Amino acid sequence: AQTVTQSQPEMSVQEAETVTLSCTYDTSESNYYLFWYKQPPSRQMILVIRQEAYKQQNATENRFSVNFQKAAKSFSLKISDSQLGDTAMYFCAGQISNFGNEKLTFGTGTRLTIIP
Amino acid sequence: KAGVTQTPRYLIKTRGQQVTLSCSPISGHRSVSWYQQTPGQGLQFLFEYFSETQRNKGNFPGRFSGRQFSNSRSEMNVSTLELGDSALYLCASSLVADRGEAFFGQGTRLTVV
Numbered sequence: 001a002q003t004v005t006q007s008q009p010e011m012s013v014q015e016a017e018t019v020t021l022s023c024t025y026d027t028s029e030s031n032y033y034l035f036w037y038k039q040p041p042s043r044q045m046i047l048v049i050r051q052e053a054y055k056q057q058n059a060t061e062n063r064f065s066v067n068f069q070k071a072a073k074s075f076s077l078k079i080s081d082s083q084l085g086d087t088a089m090y091f092c093a094g095q096i097s098n099f100g101n102e103k104l105t106f107g108t109g110t111r112l113t114i115i116p
Numbered sequence: 117k118a119g120v121t122q123t124p125r126y127l128i129k130t131r132g133q134q135v136t137l138s139c140s141p142i143s144g145h146r147s148v149s150w151y152q153q154t155p156g157q158g159l160q161f162l163f164e165y166f167s168e169t170q171r172n173k174g175n176f177p178g179r180f181s182g183r184q185f186s187n188s189r190s191e192m193n194v195s196t197l198e199l200g201d202s203a204l205y206l207c208a209s210s211l212v213a214d215r216g217e218a219f220f221g222q223g224t225r226l227t228v229v
Contacts, residue, residue: 043222100172103149103161103172104208105161
């Protein structure tokens with residue numbers, strides 16, 4: 001079983017500032033993937049960044065980076081130099097790394113608003 | 117290349133009716149997953165198809181079913197609609213060999229009245 005918890009229902013930050021979204025992921029499995037997805041008002045879920053649990057190095061994609069603390073089951077997303085286009089719902093998700101398993105388990109989401 | 121295409125985008129149905137939603141995956145993707153998104157329950161996994169076979173199923177009643185065709189296009193069907201089935205239904209496709217990245221469509225907004 002997997003549990004994904006996002007404890008921040010809403011956040012807001014001034015444009016150009018840095019914001020960190022929190023997520024905890026609990027599973028008994030040792031191999032898994034973690035993701036942050038963004039869902040803007042257009043509704044399409046867009047992959048922001050992914051992390052493989054076995055990798056020590058934290059993933060980075062341009063202004064987006066994660067802080068993955070496996071023992072603490074923590075997987076936070078940092079958005080640097082935030083832009084108005086970053087306004088969206090952000091979902092943390094996990095996927096057990098078993099062949100044939102494509103199921104994503106999502107958290108409840110954090111609504112992020114970037115203030116001009 | 118074209119993304120994941122879901123049709124229709126919006127649908128209004130009456131309680132007791134049935135509905136079929138369609139999903140065309142990215143060319144070359146053989147895995148198609150379906151999710152239900154509601155304000156109360158969030159995003160929940162419905163089922164996943166690969167090469168016309170259902171590989172995984174979420175915890176939904178038998179009224180929810182799906183299938184996948186030889187060209188990887190998938191349909192999901194909901195019979196005997198209930199008000200609680202009102203939701204955004206999202207489809208995701210993935211290239212199984214490249215694990216860990218699912219591409220989502222824009223969803224079908226189903227409203228049951």
